[in-house]
Every structure is written in C-alpha cells, then in structure tokens.
Amino acid sequence: MRLFLATVCMTLWMLAATSLEAIPLAHREVLDNGAVLLVAERPAIPIVVIRLSVRAGAAFDPPDAGGLANLTADLLTRGTAKRTGPELDRAIEFVGGSLEGEAGHDGATISLSVLKKDLALGLDLLAEVLLQPAFPPAELARRSEDIAAYILRSEQDPGAVASRAIAELLYPGHPYRRPVPGTAESVRRITREQVAAFHRDNYRPDGAVISVVGDVTVDEIRRGLMGRLGGWSPPGAARPDIPMAPSSPPVDHRRITRALTQATVSLGRPAIRQDHPDYFPLVVANYILGGGSASRLYSRVREERGLAYSVYSFVSPARHGPAYFVGLQTRLDAVDEAVGLVKAEMARLGREPVTARELEQAKSYLIGSYPLRTDTSGKMAGLLAAIEENQLGLDWPDRFKAGVARVTAADVARVAAIYLDPATFSSVTVGK
Amino acid sequence: MRLRNLPRALALSWALAVASGASAAPPSPVTEVTLDNGLRVLVLEDHRNPIVTVQTWYRVGARNEVPGKTGLAHFLEHLMFKGTPTHGKGQFARVVEQNGGQDNAFTSHDITSYYVNIAADRVDMVLGLEADRMRHLHLDPKEIESERQVVMEERRTRTEDDPDGYLSEEFLAAAYKAHPYGWPVIGWMEDIARITPPELRAFYDRYYQPNNAILVIVGDVEARRIVRRVREVFGRIPRAPAPPPMQAVEPPQPGERRVLVRKTDARSPIVYIGFHVPNYQSPDAPALEVLSSILQDGRASRLYRRLVYERRMALSVGGDYSYLSFDPNLFWFSGTPLPGQTPEALEQGMMDEIERVKSEPVPEEELDRAKNQIEAAFIWRQDSIHSRASTLARFELARSWRDSESFVPLIRQVTAADLQRVARAYFQIDRRTVGVLLPGAAPAAPK
Numbered sequence: 001m002r003l004f005l006a007t008v009c010m011t012l013w014m015l016a017a018t019s020l021e022a023i024p025l026a027h028r029e030v031l032d033n034g035a036v037l038l039v040a041e042r043p044a045i046p047i048v049v050i051r052l053s054v055r056a057g058a059a060f061d062p063p064d065a066g067g068l069a070n071l072t073a074d075l076l077t078r079g080t081a082k083r084t085g086p087e088l089d090r091a092i093e094f095v096g097g098s099l100e101g102e103a104g105h106d107g108a109t110i111s112l113s114v115l116k117k118d119l120a121l122g123l124d125l126l127a128e129v130l131l132q133p134a135f136p137p138a139e140l141a142r143r144s145e146d147i148a149a150y151i152l153r154s155e156q157d158p159g160a161v162a163s164r165a166i167a168e169l170l171y172p173g174h175p176y177r178r179p180v181p182g183t184a185e186s187v188r189r190i191t192r193e194q195v196a197a198f199h200r201d202n203y204r205p206d207g208a209v210i211s212v213v214g215d216v217t218v219d220e221i222r223r224g225l226m227g228r229l230g231g232w233s234p235p236g237a238a239r240p241d242i243p244m245a246p247s248s249p250p251v252d253h254r255r256i257t258r259a260l261t262q263a264t265v266s267l268g269r270p271a272i273r274q275d276h277p278d279y280f281p282l283v284v285a286n287y288i289l290g291g292g293s294a295s296r297l298y299s300r301v302r303e304e305r306g307l308a309y310s311v312y313s314f315v316s317p318a319r320h321g322p323a324y325f326v327g328l329q330t331r332l333d334a335v336d337e338a339v340g341l342v343k344a345e346m347a348r349l350g351r352e353p354v355t356a357r358e359l360e361q362a363k364s365y366l367i368g369s370y371p372l373r374t375d376t377s378g379k380m381a382g383l384l385a386a387i388e389e390n391q392l393g394l395d396w397p398d399r400f401k402a403g404v405a406r407v408t409a410a411d412v413a414r415v416a417a418i419y420l421d422p423a424t425f426s427s428v429t430v431g432k
Numbered sequence: 433m434r435l436r437n438l439p440r441a442l443a444l445s446w447a448l449a450v451a452s453g454a455s456a457a458p459p460s461p462v463t464e465v466t467l468d469n470g471l472r473v474l475v476l477e478d479h480r481n482p483i484v485t486v487q488t489w490y491r492v493g494a495r496n497e498v499p500g501k502t503g504l505a506h507f508l509e510h511l512m513f514k515g516t517p518t519h520g521k522g523q524f525a526r527v528v529e530q531n532g533g534q535d536n537a538f539t540s541h542d543i544t545s546y547y548v549n550i551a552a553d554r555v556d557m558v559l560g561l562e563a564d565r566m567r568h569l570h571l572d573p574k575e576i577e578s579e580r581q582v583v584m585e586e587r588r589t590r591t592e593d594d595p596d597g598y599l600s601e602e603f604l605a606a607a608y609k610a611h612p613y614g615w616p617v618i619g620w621m622e623d624i625a626r627i628t629p630p631e632l633r634a635f636y637d638r639y640y641q642p643n644n645a646i647l648v649i650v651g652d653v654e655a656r657r658i659v660r661r662v663r664e665v666f667g668r669i670p671r672a673p674a675p676p677p678m679q680a681v682e683p684p685q686p687g688e689r690r691v692l693v694r695k696t697d698a699r700s701p702i703v704y705i706g707f708h709v710p711n712y713q714s715p716d717a718p719a720l721e722v723l724s725s726i727l728q729d730g731r732a733s734r735l736y737r738r739l740v741y742e743r744r745m746a747l748s749v750g751g752d753y754s755y756l757s758f759d760p761n762l763f764w765f766s767g768t769p770l771p772g773q774t775p776e777a778l779e780q781g782m783m784d785e786i787e788r789v790k791s792e793p794v795p796e797e798e799l800d801r802a803k804n805q806i807e808a809a810f811i812w813r814q815d816s817i818h819s820r821a822s823t824l825a826r827f828e829l830a831r832s833w834r835d836s837e838s839f840v841p842l843i844r845q846v847t848a849a850d851l852q853r854v855a856r857a858y859f860q861i862d863r864r865t866v867g868v869l870l871p872g873a874a875p876a877a878p879k
Contacts, residue, residue, distance in 0.1 A: 044480050045814045086741065089731040094801045096808025098730075115808055142741070149700075149747045149771050156595060156699040156871075259696040262588040293513075293525040303522060306581025309589055329589055361530045368532020371483045372549050376816045 025394045026211075026384050027218045031226070033233050034206035038384045039221055040213045042377055046116035048214035050126060051381040053389065056108040056202035058182075059175035059242040059320065064189075067182020071144060071190055072198045073108040076101035078139035081132040085139055092125055099125055105176055106242065106319050107389065108203070113378070116215040119224065127228035130203065135195050148184040158264035158329075158430040161256060166266045166325070169252045169426040174245040176321045206234040211384040213377040245270065245321030251423070256430045263335045263431030264327070267342070269424045271324040273317045274392055280403035281411035282315055282324075282419055287362040288354055288412065289313050289345060289420065290326060294361065296345045301328065307338040319390060324419055332432050343422035350417030353409040366404045370397060462824065462833060463655040465662075469671040470643025473662050474824050474833055475655040478817050484552040484651025485817045487545060488562045489825045492639035494541045494617040495678055495758060503619015504627060504635045506539040507583055511632065512546065513537075514575045516568040521575065524561060531557060541613050542758040543829055549818055552652035556661055562647070563665045566640055573629045580624060587618050595698040595869055596766075603704045603867030606691040607762055611682040641672035646828055650821040682708070682760070689865045698871035700747070701775040705782055706764035707863045711757045712830055716857070718842040719850040720763060724753035725802035726794060726851070727785065728765065732801065734785045735765065745773045745781045756830040762865075763858065775868045789855040793848040807840050 026040040058069040077099055078085035092099045097114035099122070110130060114122035154160040164179050171177035181187065212221050247270055272279055290297035290313030301311045311328040326346070330338040354362075374380040387396050463475040493505045515521040528535045533550030548558045591597040601616045608614025618624070647666070649658055685708055709720055728735050728751035735749040751765040765786075769778045813819040827836040 042480070045811065047812060047815060086732070086737065089737075090797075090801070093730045093732040094797070094804060096804040096806075113812070115811060142744070145770070146740075146747060152771065153699050153747070153768070156697055158593065261592040262585065292529050294522065294529050299522060302582055304578065306578035307585070309582050309585040330585060331588060361526065365529040365532055368551060369529075369534060370532075371481055371551065372532075372534055375481060375483060375549070375818065378815075 025387075025397060028388075028394055029222075031205070031222075033229070035208040035210055035229075035232075036388055037222065037225065038209065038211045038388060039216070039218045040380055040384060041215075041217060042213055042380070043215050045377075046215050047377060048112075048114055048116055048119050048122070048212065048216055049377045049381045050112040050122070051109055051209075051211045051385050052112075052126065052130065053107045053109040053209045053211075053385055054203050054205075055106065055207040055239065056198070057104050057106040058178065058180040059105050060198070060202055060240065061175070061178070061182070062194075064186070065182075065194055066178050066186035067147065067180075068190055068194055068198050069103040069108060069202075070181045071140070071147065071187060072135075072195050073101040073103040073110075074143050074147070075135050075139060075195060076110060076129040076133045078143060079134040079136045080128040081134055082128055085136070088125060088129070091121065095121060097122055099129065101129065103180055105180060109385075119216065123224045123228055131229070131232055133199060135192055135199070137192050140190075140192050140195065144187050144190060147181050147187050151179075151181055151184045151187070158258060158260060158262075161258070162264045162266040162327075162428045162430045165254055165256060165428040165430070166268045166426065169254065169428065170249055170268050170270065170323055171245050171321055172249050174321060175242060176245055176318065201235070201237070204234045204239070205229075205232050207239065209385050209388045211381045211388070213381040213384070242320045249426070251426050253427045254429070256428065257432060258430055260431055261332065262329050263332050263429055264329050265335065265339055265427065265429050267326040267422075267425040267427045268323055269419070269426065271315055271317070271322045271419055273319065273322045274390060274396075278415045278418070279317070280400075281407045281415040283366065284359070284362050284404060284407045285349060285412045285416045285420060286313055286315050286324070287366060288358050289349055289416075291362075292365065294365075296349075297326075297328075297342060300345060301338055301341050305337075305341065307331075307334050307341070311338075311342070317390070326425070335429060335431065339427075346416075346420040346422045346425075349420050350413060353413050356409070359407070359409050359412065363404055363407070367401045370401070461655075463659060464833070465659050467642065467663060467667055469667065469669055470641075471662075471666050471669075472646040472828065473659060474646065474648045474828060475653070475658050476648075476650040476820060476824065477653060477655050478650055478820065479652050481817075482552050482652050483549060483817060484555045484558075484649060484653050485547060485549045485821045486555060486558045486562065487547040487648045487821045487825055488566070488645060489546075489648070489829060490544045490639055490645050491542075491829060492635075492644065492675070493539055493543050494615060494619070495612045496639065496675070497612060497615070497619075499615075500623060501627060501631060501635075502615045502623045503583070503617075504623075504631065505544055505639075506618050507580070507624065507627060508632055508636055508640075509537050509539045509544050509546075510579050510583055511571060511576065512565055512569065514572065514579065515570050516564050517570070518564050518568065519561065521570075521572075524565070527557070527561065533558070539617055541617055545822075545825070547818070547821075555649070555651075555653055555658065556665075559661060559665045563669065566642065566645065566666070567669055569636055569640070571629060571633050571636065576629050576632065580627075583618070583624050584621065587621055587624065590618060591616065592621075593697070595695045595702060595871075598695055599693055599702050599704060599867050599869040602691050602693050603706065603865065604762075606689045606867065607685075607706050607708070607865040608682055611680045611759060612678070613682070613759065613761060637672075638675050641675070642666060642669050643671050644675050646825060648821045648825045648828070650817040650824070678759075684708075685863050685865075688861050691865070691867045692870065693867070694870050694872060694874050696871075696873055698869060700768050700771070700871060701778075702867075702869040703767045703769070703775045703779050703782065704764060704865075704867035705766075705779065705786075706762035706865045706867075707858050707860070708760060709753065709763040709858045710760050712755050712835070716850075716854045717755055719846045719854040720753050720858070721755050721806065722799070722802045722843060722846045723789065723851050723855060724751060724763065725805050726798055727751060727789070729802070729805050734788070735767070735782065738785055739767065739778070739781045743781060744770060745778050746770060749782070756826050758830065775870070779866060779868070786855070786859050789851060790859060792852075794851050796848070799846070799848055799851070803843055803846070806843050810840055
C-alpha cells in the first residue's frame with residue numbers, strides 16, 4: 001500500500017522536472033473509439049511496456065464507498081471471463097512479464113511489461129482484464145480483506161500517516177481528501193455490484209490514454225490493439241467531472257502521537273498546475289529551496305546543522321488540486337529548531353532575490369537533467385501518459401525548457417512570496 | 433545512502449538486484465583494462481541516448497569493519513560528499529547538478545558504490561571528481577560531527593522507527609556469530625556516536641585506493657577515448673598496499689536459533705526465517721537462485737499462492753537469495769500474518785512450503801516459469817545504462833563481469849532433481865534462524 005499522496009506527487013513531480021530531446025517524443029493518434037495512442041519506439045532491447053489509463057480514479061468513488069476505484073482496479077487481474085486469477089498470474093509470470101491494475105486519485109492504470117516475443121500474449125491478457133473482468137465474489141472478499149489489513153498496517157508508517165493527515169487539511173470537502181484505498185471500514189462494505197457498475201461506467205475509451213514504449217512499431221501496436229479492443233466503445237452517458245480543490249482552505253496544524261524516536265513533519269498548501277503563468281518560476285524556486293542536494297534546505301538543515309537525513313520540497317501539479325509540499329524527519333527534541341530553519345528559508349526566498357549563481361545552477365539542472373528522466377522504458381511511458389492526461393501536448397518538454405530558461409530572480413521572489421509563505425502552510429507532525 | 437527516497441532494508445537488500453542482473457542481449461563489447469596502479473576499468477558503449485553513467489565501486493563495506501567500529505564504511509560514504517582541497521564543501525553535488533547530473537551512493541556489507549548519471553559530454557568532468565575524492569578527501573572534524581548527526585537520523589528512520597528494519601537487525605545478529613554479516617551496515621547507534629576522525633581517516637586510507645576499486649562507465653561515449661582519459665586522470669594515483677583480507681568465517685550453525693522482539697508502534701507481527709547457504713562460488717548457487725524464484729517471485733510463486741491466496745494465513749510474503757554475496761549468506765523468507773492469524777501458524781505455513789520442495793519434485797511448468805522469470809528480469813536490466821553498469825560491476829566484484837554472460841545458461845541447466853537436492857542440503861532445522869516481531873509492549877514480568 002503506497003501512501004497515496006506520495007504516489008500522485010512523485011509521478012507529477014517527475015513530469016514537472018522533465019524535458020526531452022529534439023527528436024519527436026512519440027507518435028500520437030486518436031483511435032476510432034476516442035482513446036489516445038502514444039508510441040515511442042525503442043527497438044534496441046526486446047521489451048515492451050504498455051500503460052493504459054482510464055479516468056476511473058478514487059475521485060469518482062461514491063461518498064459511502066471509499067476505496068471503490070482502488071478495489072476495482074485491483075480486481076481486474078483477479079479473474080476474467082476466460083481465466084481465473086491464478087490462471088492469469090501463471091500466464092503472465094510464465095513469460096517473465098507482469099500485469100497490474102492500480103488506481104490513483106484521478107485515474108486507474110493497467111500496466112503491462114513483457115518481452116517482445118510475448119507481446120501477443122500480453123495484449124490478449126491486457127484486453128481481457130480491461131474488457132472482461134469477472135470480479136469473482138471470492139476474490140473480492142479476499143482483496144477487500146487484504147486491503148483493509150494493509151490500511152491498518154500502514155498506521156505504523158509515519159510517512160503514510162502524515163500524508164493522509166495533510167491531505168485532510170489541504171482538501172476539505174474535496175475527493176482528494178480521502179485516501180485512494182479508502183478506510184478499513186469502507187473497503188469492507190463494497191459489494192460486487194458496486195465494483196461491476198464502477199467498471200461499466202468508468203472504464204471507457206473516451207479519456208483513455210494508451211502509452212506504449214519499447215521494441216514495437218506504430219503499425220504493429222495499432223493492429224495489435226485494434227484487433228483486441230474493437231468492441232470497446234464509449235457509453236452514452238456523459239462523464240462526471242471532478243471539481244477543483246478549494247484554493248484557500250483554512251490553515252491548520254495537527255499533531256499525531258506515536259511511540260517513535262523521530263518526528264515526521266509535512267507542510268503543505270495549495271499551488272498551481274503547469275498551465276499557470278507562475279508555474280515555471282515556482283519550479284525554479286522549489287529547486288532552489290529543497291529540490292536537490294545543493295538546495296538551501298539540504299544545506300542548512302542537513303549539511304550545516306545535521307538535523308535531518310531527509311528534508312525536501314516539491315510541487316505537486318495534481319490535476320484537480322495542485323499543491324506544494326515540504327517534508328522532513330528529525331529527532332523528537334529537534335522538531336522546533338528544524339521546522340524553524342525550514343520556515344525561515346521559505347520566507348527568505350520570498351524576501352531576498354536569489355543569487356545569479358543559484359538561479360543559473362537551478363536552470364542548468366532542470367534543463368540539463370532531462371534525458372535522465374526517460375532513461376528507462378517505464379519512465380518514458382509514465383511521462384507520455386502524464387503529458388497526455390494533463391493535456392500538455394507533446395511539445396511540453398521544449399516548452400518546459402524554454403519556460404525554465406526565461407525565469408528571472410525577480411520571478412522567483414515574486415512566486416516564493418505567494419506560494420512559499422510559511423504562514424499559508426498547514427502542517428502535520430507525527431511523533432511524540 | 434546519501435539522499436532521501438531510498439529503498440529500505442539496507443542490511444538485506446542489495447543482492448536481490450544482483451541476482452537477476454547483467455547483459456543477456458548480444459555479446460557485450462566490454463572494454464576491460466587494468467591500470468598499473470591496479471584500478472580495474474570496464475567501459476561499454478551504449479549510444480541509445482546522449483547520457484552516461486560513471487560508477488565507482490570500492491571493495492569495502494560493513495564486512496570490513498570490526499566490533500566497536502561498525503558503521504565506519506557507511507559513515508565514510510556520507511563524508512565522500514564533503515569535499516576535497518580542490519572541490520570544497522558541498523561542491524560535489526553542486527557541480528554534478530549544475531551539469532544536469534544526478535548522483536548518489538550506497539553501502540552494503542560487501543561494497544560501497546558511487547554513481548553519477550549525466551549528459552555524455554560531461555563525462556571527463558565526472559572522472560575528475562571521482563579521481564579527486566578517491567585520495568584527497570578533507571575529513572574535516574567539524575563536518576564529521578554534523579554528518580554524524582545525519583547518520584543517526586538515518587538510523588532512526590531505517591531501524592529504530594521501522595519494524596522491518598528493526599527485526600532484520602536482530603535477526604541477522606542471531607544468524608551470525610562470527611561474520612560481519614551479523615551487524616547492520618549502518619552500524620550500531622553507539623558506534624556511530626563514538627567513531628573518531630582518525631579512525632575514519634585510517635579506514636579511508638586503507639580502502640579508498642585504486643587497487644581496491646573498479647570503475648564502470650556505460651553510455652554514449654567512445655571506449656578508446658574514455659580509457660585514455662581514465663589513464664590520464666586516475667593513472668597518477670599510486671598503488672597502495674593491498675587491504676587486509678577479511679578473515680572471519682561463520683562456523684556451522686549447531687542448531688536452530690530464535691529471536692523474539694517487540695515494537696510498541698508496530699501494527700502487525702512479522703516472521704523471518706533464514707537458512708545459511710553458499711554463494712555464487714558453489715555449483716549449487718544456480719539451483720538456489722531458481723528455488724528462490726519458485727518460492728517467492730510473484731503471485732504464482734508458492735509462498736504467495738499457498739499462504740496469501742489459498743490458506744489465507746499471510747497478508748504478504750517475500751524473501752531473497754544473495755547469489756553474488758562475497759561470502760556465504762542467508763536464504764531468507766519473510767511474512768506478515770493476516771489479522772487474526774498468529775505468527776506461529778504463519779511460520780508453520782512457511783515451513784510447510786519449504787518442506788514440500790524437499791519432499792516433492794517441482795513440476796516442469798513451475799521450473800520453466802522460474803527460469804523464464806529470471807531470464808526476463810536479466811533482459812530488463814539492459815533497459816537503462818545505469819542497470820547495465822551495475823550488473824557488470826556486481827559480477828566483476830564477485831569474480832568477473834564475464835560471469836554475467838554465463839548466468840542465464842547456468843540457470844537454464846537447473847533440473848527438478850537439483851532443486852530437491854539443494855533444498856534437502858540447506859533447508860535444515862539446524863541451519864535455521866527464526867525471527868519474530870510482535871507489536872505492542874512486552875508483557876509484565878511474572879511475579
């Protein structure tokens with residue numbers, strides 16, 4: 001069980017800091033049923049990654065059925081019209097591949113990894129779990145029990161506890177407030193009828209993104225997919241929308257007591273998405289504040305004072321509730337000092353202009369590190385999907401680089417004064 | 433590890449990646465050179481993307497420590513980022529990031545590894561940095577003091593406040609009496625607090641030498657030019673006396689060992705079972721590798737299928753076999769009971785599966801699946817230059833990078849009879865260590 005916020009945020013954060021080569025990023029086309037197909041051919045190694053996402057995330061959970069999207073995605077691979085769960089496991093693992101269903105806040109994703117020689121089998125299985133999941137009652141009983149147990153167990157993970165709590169503070173009245181897996185009580189209540197209906201209503205091709213990376217050609221994968229997904233068509237009903245999160249929720253601070261030797265602190269506030277004019281200045285400001293091991297937080301809190309092993313900040317441009325987070329872990333008696341240093345650095349960034357050297361270094365890193373963000377097929381598939389899901393356009397990497405290059409020290413100070421103002425942050429402290 | 437967001441279970445983790453590593457694709461045109469000073473250099477051209485990985489691996493880890501000085505190797509790894517006379521405090525990270533690169537490092541029982549992934553045209557700059565810190569580290573006492581606090585924070589995160597980390601430490605300490613695999617890579621808190629600057633300096637001088645390192649470079653570079661450049665940059669460093677051999681040998685285990693620990697903030701029990709087994713140097717290693725896959729790799733594996741899926745005893749199960757471990761290591765399993773199930777019952781359930789591979793031959797389909805999984809994982813490691821390089825490095829450090837070419841063929845030769853034979857030989861009660869973590873406080877002492 002991943003701490004849900006971190007999952008959402010890390011994916012989007014990768015996107016935030018990513019750009020690409022001048023060669024076209026990928027081939028893009030809209031299939032007859034409305035799904036978008038993205039293909040990046042990487043013929044050197046005989047492997048293929050496919051990431052198929054639909055708008056079927058936890059934000060669509062009915063209020064009394066928290067965890068429905070998560071359970072539905074999880075159960076896709078637990079039995080189809082043709083195969084039982086164990087038969088699916090054996091089929092994909094026999095060829096050393098993997099096939100998983102997983103939900104986030106906005107979407108649900110089926111991820112397939114196979115060797116090129118087993119692509120036909122992989123596509124068969126992918127189509128089966130997408131279009132003909134059986135949701136066997138016994139499997140539903142097993143998995144809801146497992147998920148409830150994982151939720152209870154995650155209470156021993158201070159990072160997971162802090163993530164859940166900060167989400168409650170940042171997203172009052174909004175679906176992002178609720179953890180993707182639901183609660184131990186809500187997930188146990190979910191019925192097979194609810195799962196089947198959720199699948200029927202939300203696993204639709206309009207809004208779907210199929211991102212393919214590896215040793216395939218566009219023609220080959222289009223044929224392979226069309227032959228299997230022919231019957232997949234959008235239902236008549238309009239798709240529900242996810243509302244935007246409140247832009248200024250009340251600032252609040254929460255302490256959660258645990259018998260630990262270290263405190264986990266999470267600070268958060270609403271922020272902006274990639275389509276906002278302040279986005280690139282915020283990306284640069286964030287890098288200077290807490291984006292890497294040359295950052296101010298790393299230097300002050302870790303290197304100079306030895307107060308933390310982990311101290312960081314990041315922009316999470318989540319589609320329906322972008323946010324900014326700062327986090328650290330420190331020994332119990334050092335919390336006030338460490339948090340004080342962090343807040344002082346946040347405030348200073350909005351008060352004093354950054355040095356020319358810091359600015360240049362941030363830009364060099366953000367622009368120069370982009371080829372590393374797609375150095376595996378899985379990372380490339382994730383980037384393509386995120387670009388499409390956030391409607392950024394395949395020229396996003398170039399725009400990102402250009403946007404970062406234009407940022408001035410005055411821009412950084414201006415956005416930092418707004419988005420890094422410590423008084424606007426809610427906080428959670430898990431510890432004593 | 434220097435940065436945040438790192439994998440857990442420092443003590444037990446690194447060999448897993450190794451076990452399924454290396455070049456399965458076309459014969460790898462690896463250029464190998466040993467400089468006069470003993471530095472071993474491997475270069476592999478990979479022109480798919482304009483990037484390069486530069487990895488410097490030292491043959492030193494917690495394995496080379498002694499009681500009272502545990503954690504030295506890992507502490508030193510942190511200090512390797514603290515600067516030299518040429519590159520001042522904090523400059524390593526700054527220079528690398530300024531050039532669009534990403535760097536990090538990690539320490540295991542066997543090795544300490546540093547890497548930089550960066551645009552290929554910056555490779556010379558990175559070679560300069562690595563050569564500089566191989567011999568010219570500052571080790572300023574003031575920097576050591578603040579970094580000591582950082583390492584203690586790292587230990588709190590990984591061990592004190594993490595039930596898995598906490599149990600694995602106690603479990604290893606029970607499994608090993610004589611060999612350093614029994615103490616944690618990060619070291620005991622008391623040692624981290626006590627280690628002195630002169631001890632760090634002596635450790636650095638002994639182990640951070642060209643004849644105790646390998647340099648692996650994979651990416652969009654020209655091998656001949658790189659080798660020339662490496663000779664220029666590293667060739668000036670003199671050879672040092674060979675580091676002392678690590679002489680500890682773990683004696684045969686005379687009987688079962690059990691350890692029970694409690695953790696107030698844990699929410700569920702954990703069960704570990706480990707058996708002493710040989711490493712890659714044994715002809716039994718490929719069969720153990722296949723057995724590990726059959727037992728715990730994926731949802732079709734025996735432990736998952738039987739204990740999580742069918743018998744509903746476990747919430748999760750896992751395990752590992754350290755094929756490329758420098759010295760014989762543990763073949764271990766872990767499990768978390770489902771709520772309502774006891775750790776005793778889960779331990780028995782795990783043992784039932786271990787006994788079954790001894791008493792019944794593994795069916796052909798399962799054997800083939802395990803081999804296919806190992807081979808596929810091996811091919812997937814070709815996907816990035818980073819994993820290509822670390823695969824070469826790990827085989828080279830164990831014996832030779834060429835072993836990576838015979839790894840899959842050796843796996844393919846394993847028979848069902850081999851599996852049964854090695855299971856019977858090594859999965860014996862006398863070789864077993866069991867560790868159990870229970871949530872909550874210890875019960876009051878009887879009156």
